[in-house]
Each structure stands twice: as structure tokens, then as C-alpha cells.
Amino acid sequence: MSTPDAPQSGFTPFVPEDTDLPELTFRAVALGVLMAIVLGAANAYLGMRAGLTVAATFPAAVVAMAALRALGGSVLEENISRTTASVGEALVAGAIFTIPAFVISGVWDELRYWESTAIMLVGGLLGVLFIIVLRRTMVVEADLPFPESVAAAELVKAGQGGQTGAKYVFQAMGLAALWELVKNSNGVQIVSSSATTFVNLGRSTIEMLGQQVNYVGGFIMQSPAASPALVGVGFIVGPAIASTLFAGAVMGWLLLVPLGLFLNPSLAAQATDTTALIDLSTEVWLKQVRPLAVGTMIVAAFYTLFKLRTALVEGIGRAFTDIKSARSGSGAVTRLNLDLDFTKVGFGIMAMSVPVAGLYWYFSQSLPGALVLTVVMMILGFLFSAVAGYLVGLLGSSNNPISGLTLSTLLIAAVLMVGMGITGPGGILGVLGVAGIVCCAAGIAGDMLQDLKVGHILGGTPWKMELAEIIGVCIAAMVLIWPMIAMDRVYEIGSAELPAPQAGLMALMAQGIVGGDMAWPLVVTGMFLALGLILINSPSPMLIAVGMYLPFGSTSAIFVGGLMAWMLSRSLTARGADAAQVTRATNTGVLLSSGFIAGEALMAVLLAFVVLGGSAFGVDQVLPRIAESALLGALVFVVLYYMLVNVPLSASDSDSTLQPPR
Numbered sequence: 208m209s210t211p212d213a214p215q216s217g218f219t220p221f222v223p224e225d226t227d228l229p230e231l232t233f234r235a236v237a238l239g240v241l242m243a244i245v246l247g248a249a250n251a252y253l254g255m256r257a258g259l260t261v262a263a264t265f266p267a268a269v270v271a272m273a274a275l276r277a278l279g280g281s282v283l284e285e286n287i288s289r290t291t292a293s294v295g296e297a298l299v300a301g302a303i304f305t306i307p308a309f310v311i312s313g314v315w316d317e318l319r320y321w322e323s324t325a326i327m328l329v330g331g332l333l334g335v336l337f338i339i340v341l342r343r344t345m346v347v348e349a350d351l352p353f354p355e356s357v358a359a360a361e362l363v364k365a366g367q368g369g370q371t372g373a374k375y376v377f378q379a380m381g382l383a384a385l386w387e388l389v390k391n392s393n394g395v396q397i398v399s400s401s402a403t404t405f406v407n408l409g410r411s412t413i414e415m416l417g418q419q420v421n422y423v424g425g426f427i428m429q430s431p432a433a434s435p436a437l438v439g440v441g442f443i444v445g446p447a448i449a450s451t452l453f454a455g456a457v458m459g460w461l462l463l464v465p466l467g468l469f470l471n472p473s474l475a476a477q478a479t480d481t482t483a484l485i486d487l488s489t490e491v492w493l494k495q496v497r498p499l500a501v502g503t504m505i506v507a508a509f510y511t512l513f514k515l516r517t518a519l520v521e522g523i524g525r526a527f528t529d530i531k532s533a534r535s536g537s538g539a540v541t542r543l544n545l546d547l548d549f550t551k552v553g554f555g556i557m558a559m560s561v562p563v564a565g566l567y568w569y570f571s572q573s574l575p576g577a578l579v580l581t582v583v584m585m586i587l588g589f590l591f592s593a594v595a596g597y598l599v600g601l602l603g604s605s606n607n608p609i610s611g612l613t614l615s616t617l618l619i620a621a622v623l624m625v626g627m628g629i630t631g632p633g634g635i636l637g638v639l640g641v642a643g644i645v646c647c648a649a650g651i652a653g654d655m656l657q658d659l660k661v662g663h664i665l666g667g668t669p670w671k672m673e674l675a676e677i678i679g680v681c682i683a684a685m686v687l688i689w690p691m692i693a694m695d696r697v698y699e700i701g702s703a704e705l706p707a708p709q710a711g712l713m714a715l716m717a718q719g720i721v722g723g724d725m726a727w728p729l730v731v732t733g734m735f736l737a738l739g740l741i742l743i744n745s746p747s748p749m750l751i752a753v754g755m756y757l758p759f760g761s762t763s764a765i766f767v768g769g770l771m772a773w774m775l776s777r778s779l780t781a782r783g784a785d786a787a788q789v790t791r792a793t794n795t796g797v798l799l800s801s802g803f804i805a806g807e808a809l810m811a812v813l814l815a816f817v818v819l820g821g822s823a824f825g826v827d828q829v830l831p832r833i834a835e836s837a838l839l840g841a842l843v844f845v846v847l848y849y850m851l852v853n854v855p856l857s858a859s860d861s862d863s864t865l866q867p868p869r
Contacts, residue, residue: 221282221364222666224543228281231671235284236678238274239291242267243683247295248690249808254303255691255700257440257761258708258753263296264289264359264657266376266801272366273373282367286667287675289359290658294679297654298331299687301647304613306691307700307710308639312718314632318695323688325566326640329559330588330647331680336556337592337648338655339547339673345596346659347544353600356660362794363665372798379802379850380809383435386843387810390433393697393818394810395830401430401760402837405484423475426465427488431767432760433840436807438847439800441768446776449769451746455754456762459496463755467491489703495729496755501715502733503740503752504708508614510741511749543663545670560585563644571637576629580620580641587616588645592652599653600660609653613646617713621720634721642713651680693815708756767844771851772796778856792859796851803847 222228229235246263254260271288275281306323309315366372388394408424441449468475468488478484546552560581567584568577591612620641624634655676662672698704701711719730733752740748754762775796779789814830821829 220543220666221360221664224541224666226283226666228283230281230283230668231287231675232280232284234278235275235280235287236291236675238271239267239288239294239675240679240682242270242288242292243295243298243679244686245295245809246292246805247299247683247687248812249805250296251299251303251687251691252694252705252808252811253436253440253804254300255307255694255705255707255710257437257765258706258757260296260300260303262355262654262657263293264355264661265362265797266805267292268359268363269366269373269376269798272363282363282665283667285363286662286665287671289363290662290667290672291675291679293654293658294331294651294676295683295687297650298327298647298680298683299691301330301609301613301650302327302643302687302691303707304609304709305639305643305646305713306688307695307705307707308642308714308717309636310695311701311707311711312635312639312714314635314639318688318692318700320688320692322566322569323691324684325562326643327647327687328681328684329562329566330644331651331684332677333556333559333563333588333644334592334648334651335655335673335676335680336552336559337589338596338652338659339552340549341593341596341652341656342546342659342669342673343544345600345656346663353657353660355599356657356664359657360661360664363661372794375795375798375854376802376805379435379439379799380806382846382850383439383803383806384810386433386435387807388814390840391811391814392832393814393830396832397834397836398433398840398843399835399837400432400434400840403427403429403485403760405481405488407481407484420472421476422469422472423478423484424465424469425484425488426461426468427485427759429460429759429763430837430841431763431844432758433837433843434761434764434807435803435843435847437761437764438768438771438844438851439803441765441770442772442796442800442851444765444769446769446773447746448750449766449772451750452754452757453762453766453769455500455751456757456759456766457754458751459492459500459755460759463496463499464488464492467495497711498715498729499733499736500708500752500755501712502730503737503755504712504733504749505614505716505730506734506737506741507747507749507752508712510737511747542668543666545668547670547673556585566644567637567640570633570640571624571629572633573627573629573637576624576627576634576637579623579627580637583616583620583623584641584644587619588648591616591645591649595649595653596656599657609646609649612649613642614712614716616645617642617716618720621717624721630721635717638717638721639713642717651676690812690815693812693819697815697818698811703758706757708753711756768800768847768851771848774848775852775855778852779859782856784859788859792855795855795858799850799854 246267250260250263267289271285271292275285275288306318306326310318389397390400406425406428411422411424412419413422468491471491474487478487563584564577564581567580568574571577571580594612595609617638620638624630624638629637659669659672662669694705700707737748737752740751745751775792779792817829
């Protein structure tokens with residue numbers, strides 16, 4: 208084991224150093240791996256549908272407390288389970304931002320198991336190994352707030368009194384799963400997710416260059432998707448982020464789509480009824496608005512990194528100095544400061560470069576190209592893992608801009624490939640391979656550093672947590688591609704049901720630079736749109752671009768969730784709630800929302816496997832489809848309002864729910 212300095216003076220962990228509590232046990236790791244797969248599959252669906260993922264630390268902590276409490280487990284075992292469980296969400300976040308790009312770009316016909324698993328496994332392991340080297344400086348020495356780590360640790364401390372809040376998670380999961388069963392077209396469908404119509408503003412005649420041209424005016428109007436998961440996402444991210452995302456939807460669907468329809472009079476002339484106008488508007492969004500949104504995302508991603516330039520420079524500087532400072536430690540060898548041996552970790556990093564090079568050789572079909580890509584990946588992977596960890600310490604993992612870091616990597620790799628003359632499908636495959644491994648490494652690195660900080664506060668043993676992360680990465684990488692494959696075959700990646708916006712961005716950039724196939728006029732126009740948003744100091748141009756890229760029903764449902772969070776906040780203020788009551792209400796709402804996300808997503812994944820199983824036996828529709836009532840579907844918003852506003856308000860006045868942080 209490595210022996211860095213003892214923890215900073217004045218710090219007292221929740222569990223003392225000389226404890227004999229069990230920690231790295233089989234049941235703790237097994238529960239963590241199971242949760243990693245379940246929560247990872249849920250976040251894979253959520254990320255490809257909504258363009259956002261939700262940190263798994265909080266629901267994982269609650270479920271671990273409930274399950275291990277029943278088995279007589281210790282708080283350190285709960286810490287190991289939570290640490291292992293959150294690997295799934297982090298790994299799949301890196302995967303869904305990049306691996307679907309292989310399909311969207313056309314270099315793969317469908318997701319491939321072995322290649323995808325290799326990307327996740329290599330990237331995830333490198334992320335773990337990089338962060339082992341960085342742990343002491345960032346977790347123990349650095350003066351970083353780690354907001355989500357502190358919140359998760361306080362949640363665990365509060366739960367030691369016996370009330371874990373697990374009932375909220377499981378009740379919400381059951382409700383959302385049942386709703387998805389009757390809403391999904393592959394389930395026992397009774398309700399429809401949303402209703403769509405075209406608001407026709409009539410035809411106009413305008414004289415252009417001496418000619419009378421007939422134009423069609425109007426826009427698609429779609430109700431919010433009746434999705435507990437999307438509403439839950441909106442509740443968790445809050446009204447500010449939900450409103451910004453919805454602003455992008457308004458700009459895309461109620462401004463740019465009608466504008467595109469109006470400026471295509473020859474196409475609009477062929478649309479003679481409502482159905483044809485809806486189809487044409489959807490095609491304008493798919494083929495014209497989304498490439499424009501990608502251009503906005505490109506500039507917005509680099510602008511986000513520019514705003515974080517001070518933190519990025521500090522993170523890179525810390526990455527260069529940490530190995531030296533870690534080796535210079537002379538503190539006593541205690542349980543609280545033992546990492547896995549740095550020498551073995553260093554050899555592990557060097558050994559991982561071999562499968563990385565082999566993977567890139569397989570993709571690019573060029574040995575020199577593979578060697579260059581390997582060097583680029585190892586350098587940028589380490590630096591961006593350090594940066595991702597540093598930003599998690601500042602902002603929390605839910606706000607970690609790993610897609611922006613990955614886009615930077617992709618552009619560097621793409622320019623190198625073009626410079627070496629490696630273009631076409633091989634070049635695109637190689638560039639996307641680099642992006643996939645770096646994104647998985649950065650995702651795992653940020654998540655792991657957050658988990659190590661929670662463990663540091665609770666009194667966990669670092670090397671045991673690191674080993675649990677390695678086990679979790681190995682198993683999750685081999686399993687989590689299967690839900691993604693099933694969802695691709697049933698719902699189709701890149702469709703309105705699974706738009707996968709970040710992967711679409713990566714695909715378009717790889718195609719445009721390496722493959723030479725990009726709608727540059729639309730992309731450049733989107734870049735100028737981003738510049739305009741930046742000049743007026745718009746909140747998060749990236750979120751606005753993602754809102755333009757996503758279906759209107761999805762973003763409006765997230766907006767409804769943000770409104771419910773705002774209503775809860777206003778109600779608490781009107782009641783004169785104190786800090787403890789606000790904390791109890793917020794914790795309850797977040798746990799219910801987490802349950803909604805997990806329940807709906809897991810049922811959608813399960814139904815995808817049911818469809819694939821039926822196809823294997825020649826059955827097209829396994830479960831009966833009864834009706835598609837959008838009116839019945841709208842009733843779920845009444846239930847969601849009750850559960851996300853009324854239930855948390857009641858919980859705020861009760862001592863039987865989660866206690867406030869101490």
C-alpha cells in the first residue's frame with residue numbers, strides 16, 4: 208500500500224481510525240455491483256433520451272443503508288456499496304456521450320458488444336488508476352468544497368438513526384414502472400405520452416424578386432411528455448436549469464422550425480393536411496435545426512471551458528505535481544491514509560497503454576495512427592481526469608462538463624488524423640475511440656473522487672474503496688452495453704425517442720473533420736447563434752443548444768418538473784419553514800425523483816428486452832396494446848404534483864423522515 212501524509216489536523220472522521228467494523232465484504236461489493244448495473248442502465252436510458260444524467264450517489268446511499276441495515280451491515284459496508292454502485296452511472300455517462308456516435312455517424316450499423324465493452328473497460332480502469340494517484344492532494348489537502356460529497360455524507364450520517372428514506376425511492380420506482388408499462392408502445396399500452404397537433408397560421412403571399420411566392424405559416428404544438436422520469440429530472444436540476452433548457456426548446460421548435468417551414472415554400476406547398484405539415488416540421492427539425500444546434504453546442508462547450516479556465520489550469524498543474532507530492536509523504540501508516548501501491552498503479556497505467564494501442568489499431572487500421580492516438584489519449588486522459596476530479600470538487604459531479612472535455616479531445620485527435628492522412632471510416636473510428644476512452648476515464652475519475660471524499664468524511668479506508676471501484680468498473684463494463692444494445696434495436700439511437708444529443712455532436716464533428724461530411728452552413732450559423740447568446744450573457748448556451756436538439760415533449764416535461772420544484776420552494780417560504788424543514792422537504796423530493804427516474808427507465812429497458820425476446824420467437828407484439836389516450840396520460844401530472852409538492856411539504860413537518868444534516 209502507498210503511505211501518504213496523514214489527514215489534515217483538526218479533521219475527525221465519522222468512524223474513528225481504530226474501528227473494527229467490517230468494510231470490504233462480499234455482500235457490500237455484491238450489492239454495490241448490482242446497484243451499479245441497475246442505476247447504470249437507468250442513466251443510459253435517461254442520458255440518451257434527455258441529454259442529462261443524474262448522480263447515483265444519493266439513491267445508492269439510501270438503498271445501501273436500507274439493504275445492509277436489514278442484514279446488520281456497518282456504515283463502512285454501506286460506504287463500499289455506495290462507492291461501487293455509483294460506478295455504473297459514471298461509466299455509462301461516458302459511454303452514452305460517445306459510443307452511440309459510432310451508430311449515428313454510420314461507421315457502425317448497430318452497437319457492437321466487444322468494441323463497446325473494451326472502450327468502457329479500458330477507459331474506466333484508466334480513470335480509476337489516474338485518480339488513485341491524485342486522491343491525497345485533491346481529497347485531503349486541497350481546499351475544495353465538494354458540495355455533493357458533503358451532502359451525501361450528511362445523508363448517510365442522518366440515516367444512521369434508522370430512517371433511511373428508502374420507502375420514498377421504492378414507492379416512486381413502483382409507480383413510475385407501472386406507468387411506463389401502460390404508456391410504452393411495447394407494453395400494455397393504455398395511455399399516450401403526449402398529444403401533437405399543428406397550429407396553422409394560414410398561407411401568405413410575398414413578392415420576392417418580382418415573383419409572387421406562397422408561404423405556409425404555423426408550428427407544431429406538443430404537450431409535455433407524461434414521463435415521471437423527465438419530471439423527476441426537472442425537479443432535481445431545479446427551475447433555473449429546467450427553464451434554460453426549455454428556452455432552447457422554445458427557440459428551436461417555436462422559432463426555428465416555423466421559420467424553416469416558412470422558408471421552404473416548395474416543400475410546404477406539397478403539405479396539404481395537418482399530418483403532412485407535422486411530418487414536414489419534424490423533418491425540418493431533424494435535418495436543419497439539429498445541425499444548427501450542434502454548431503451552438505460546439506461554441507458553447509468551449510465557452511464553458513473558457514469560463515472555467517482558472518480551475519482548469521489549477522487542475523492541470525495539480526495533476527503534474529501530485530505524483531511528486533504523494534511520494535514525499537512521511538506520515539504514519541494508518542487505515543485512513545492507505546492507497547493502493549503507487550508503483551503497481553504506475554505499472555498498471557503503462558500496461559493499459561497496450562490494449563489502448565491495440566484498440567486504436569483495430570479501429571484506424573494504421574499502426575502509426577494508433578501509436579499517435581495512444582500517446583494523445585494517455586496524456587489527455589490523465590490531464591482531463593485530473594480536471595474532471597477538480598471540477599467535481601468545485602461543482603459536484605452533476606455539473607461536471609465532461610462532454611466539453613471530450614469534445615476538446617476529439618478535435619485534437621481529428622486534426623492529428625487528418626494531418627497524418629488517415630481519413631474516411633478508419634479515421635472516424637479512431638477519433639471516436641479516443642473520445643470514448645477519454646470520456647469514460649473522465650466520468651469515472653470525477654465520480655470516484657467524489658466517492659473518495661464521502662469515504663474520507665465517513666472514515667472509509669481508501670485502498671478498499673479503490674479496489675471496490677475497480678471491481679465495479681470491470682463488471683459494469685461487461686454488462687451495461689446490453690441495455691444500450693436493446694434500447695438501440697427497439698427505440699433506435701438518434702430517433703426522437705433516443706436523440707442522444709452529445710453523441711450526435713461527437714458524430715457530426717468526427718464526420719465533418721475526418722470524413723469531410725458536414726452541413727457547414729447550418730453548423731456555422733449555429734456557432735454565430737452561440738456567439739449572440741454569449742454576448743447577451745445568456746445562462747448556459749450549452750443547455751439552450753441541448754434544448755433545441757431534444758424533442759419538445761421531453762424538454763417541456765423537464766420544465767414542468769422544474770416548476771414543481773419552484774412551487775415546493777415557494778410553499779416552504781410561505782409557511783416560514785426553517786432550514787431543517789427545507790432540508791427534509793428537499794431530500795424527500797430528490798429521493799422521490801430518483802425513484803421516478805429509476806422505475807421508468809428500468810421498465811423501458813425491460814420492455815426492450817421483452818421485444819427482443821419476442822422477435823427471437825417471431826412474435827412482433829408480445830404484450831397487448833389497448834389504447835393511446837393522451838387525455839388519460841395527462842392525469843399523471845396530478846399524481847406527480849401531489850408526490851413532489853404535497854408529500855415533501857408533509858415530510859418537512861415530520862420527524863420520521865430524513866433528518867437535516869448535522
